[in-house]
Amino acid sequence: MNVLKLSILDQSPVSSGFTHSEALQQTIQLAQAADRLGYTRFWVSEHHNSAGLAGSSPEVLLSTLAARTSRIRLGSGGVLLPHYSAYKVAENFRMLEALYPGRIDLGIGRAPGGTPHTAKALRGVSADLFEGLERFPAQVSDLLRFLTDSVEPGHVFEGIRATPLVDGVPQVWLLGSTGQSGVYASQAGAAFCFAHFINGAGGQQAVRSYRKSFRPSALNVVPQATVCIYVLCAETDEEAERQAASFDLRILQVEKGEFAGVLPPEEALAYPYSEWDRTRVRDNRSRMIIGGPKRVKEQLLELAESYEVDEVMVVAGGYHMETRVRTCELLAEAFGLGIGIRL
Template sequence: MEPSTAPRLSVLDQSPVGAGFSPADALHSSVELAQAAEELGYVRYWTAEHHGSPGFAGTAPEILAAILLARTRRMRVGTGGVLLPRYPPAKVAEVFGVLASVFPGRVDLGLGRAGGPAHDYPQRVRAVRVLLGLDEEGPTTGEEGSPVPAALPRMWLLGAGLNSGLLAGRLGSDYAFAHFLAPGPARAALASYRSAYAEHTGRPAPGGVLAVRVVTAESEDQAEALVQSVLLWRSRKDLGEDLPLPTPADALTHRWTALEAERARVRRDSLVWGTPDQVRERLTALAAEHGVDEMMVNTLTCDPADRLTSYRLLAEVFADKPRPVAPAGT
């Protein structure tokens, strides 16, 4: 991808819970954000899975994805992702077979290896693929005669290291790298994915997607205040204190401990933030550095209104730049 070409944008939604807001507020905000994202031109919208975390409300991504599919019309919707070690592969295949049957051509099935013992994760992924008919050697019916949907979901493997990218390539699946969790291995992981994909399929890989944590606001000072909230939340979480996202005002007046400040310095490198123009420049450069033409934007704010504003500003500033043409089936 040429460095001057702006990437396409998608949304990774973790349904963040801010101080003073409830998990129900967060889930309703996810519905509102998805509807806005479709109107703003985002390519796809993924719902994440977390359990036992006061900062995230999305415990059932397939349920939330179904609601969002019903509340939108054109945008692809899916999971980022279902934590496969927690579930029988047959159940995952059945759920997404139903979704793909009701919403043909719009469903993304993103799978992650967290959430439980992952020693048999590759076998579980292959089982889901066979049950859905995603592999050429797969059946025309699923387990116990369940029909394979005529319009298959698009499978994505998600990762923050090297293993999932290599597996995705060997299976001929799509792949998204969680830059916001661990930016260091991103280029190596994407390179191993593309190499394995080409070797397996005899075709160039689709390229992969980079998931990046982003915050933008009208001014640099406003963006910095929102970033301080994210950094305080993330630093606390790293140190074992899992809480809702603090307000920007609380973050700016917080007396940081030495350990919190150190974690914030580490985490700041994985954040893209600033005015819309600054963020557009950085995301475009990151896309070029990693050879991707699509960025999965993850934005966390205490107040859902600030999150919606960040996604709106980002879409507006990117709309002024030429975009790469989306390949068929994206």
Template sequence: MILNSLKLSVLDLVPVLQGVDAYTALQQAVRLAQAAERFGYSRYWTSEHHDMALLASATPEVLLAHIGAQTKQIRIGSGGVLLPHYKPIKVAESFHLLAALYPGRVDLGIGRAPGGSAEAVMALNDNFLEQNRKMPESLKALSELLDHRFQMENKTVIARPIPPVAPELWLLGTNRKSASYAAELGAGYVFGQFMSDQDALEVLSVYRDQFQPSKLQQEPRTIVTIAVVCAETEEEARRLARGGGLLFNPDGVKETETASASKRIVIGNPRQVQDQLLLMQERYKVDEFMIVTMTPEYDERIRSYELIKIIGG
């Protein structure tokens, strides 16, 4: 089995590297999406974070509108919209609009994390914990809105515009609860291995065992998001990982050597990266890997993604 037979996608946190301004960081996001499309990656997703000085990605739906216009065929999506902060209809409207602009290319990835500091969350949401508790109801409403079945006071409410192809719905998470939510909803599930010490195998098993077919999809679909740093040599890859590691872990250098970190980040030359991903694929039986790469410089990030695909053929 070769890496080319495994679907690979890109998660972009839109980092502000090298002391650049937000404009430059966003231009680098476009550059990465275009490169990912050129290299043959399946998806480009971008995240939602609030009041984080090193990340320029507070509103993924806005950035995705721009990314879609600057690319031709790669799927674009959110990794993810933090649903407890919003009414489901607003999220559905935003992604219906994106799907109308870019038919057959849009993914709606949903998360339930706060996405920022306590102060930022308070500024955004008066009652985050209560809205998080209502996540199952919000997810149900969102799925009904995407399928034009949502009702308010016995009247159907449509999230317009109606796109020719509905967005794919995915739920993001790092634990059994999020896996159960995705399974009950009948949505795809994305396990965030790059920010979790839990074993993906256990969580994915919960999702697959509990999956209920729905109008969204008939079979369970899984993605594992993993941090990867690839370079021509292992030594160079480790240097880059240490330089970009502060965003993943404040302890930096030491953490990249621990067993815990080995679950979250793959580091090496192209052949080593391929071997590690294939071993993970065999263990997890996952459909796709979504790769997030942090390096000290943007050019090194692009090159890492390129090397991963080159070895796959």
């Protein structure tokens, strides 16, 4: 394997005692740190009607991040395409590509990003949610047509071009936590990111199947894949485990529909876990890598080898902003990122 590249997905988590505005400012600070440290790309997510996650509009947030950084690739992880017009998404990301050429990734997914009721508010109260999911492959095809100016004669959208007209094309990724998303990515000739932080099982097979079925396109002539996982790194294994209590509880509360914000480690350690809770916490560790630099580096390399990828994307966790930044700093040091970079 070549030198492992590292990237970051940030969900703009809202820690207890902080506001959504402060959470978004923390995302900006983390992106600036990633830019300085030599990470390959920095993505932001899309969630709706969530007290614990502040990022609802990746396109708007990306414009700010791009203006506050100078080198790193920036992208959506991801735009939830079933809610929107493929044409408008193409225009949004062509605008970003025009303003920040060669630095924009368009990651798209088909998850609702919230409750079914919230999804209806996004699409319109009369919208059929299942129809939206069924239309996803056609939406992906339309999106790629608009991005590459390849609407064929006789197509319903013949003569329509997404503006602004630019030479470059955002790098397109399909995101998912199942093999089906890999199928869509291979059919579209797009890159594929498997969300191991959502589903800790089956990802390796999904990526292998994606590569095997990949169809070259105007976007990519060869398949490109990465994997995304929760990571918390501290100076020692023991300190990482202590800080990870906030991480463990956050994921558990999301599963139970109780998540309102990340709690400090002290409160997380004092939480009244049931036996079922403790089982879920142990099981959820398959989606996380926790430890000091040596342990985390070894496990990230093992993960990359199992997926046969040369890039891993991390979701840095913890209650304190300093914990998330420190994770990124320790990983950059352990992997020798940013050598020679001058900002």
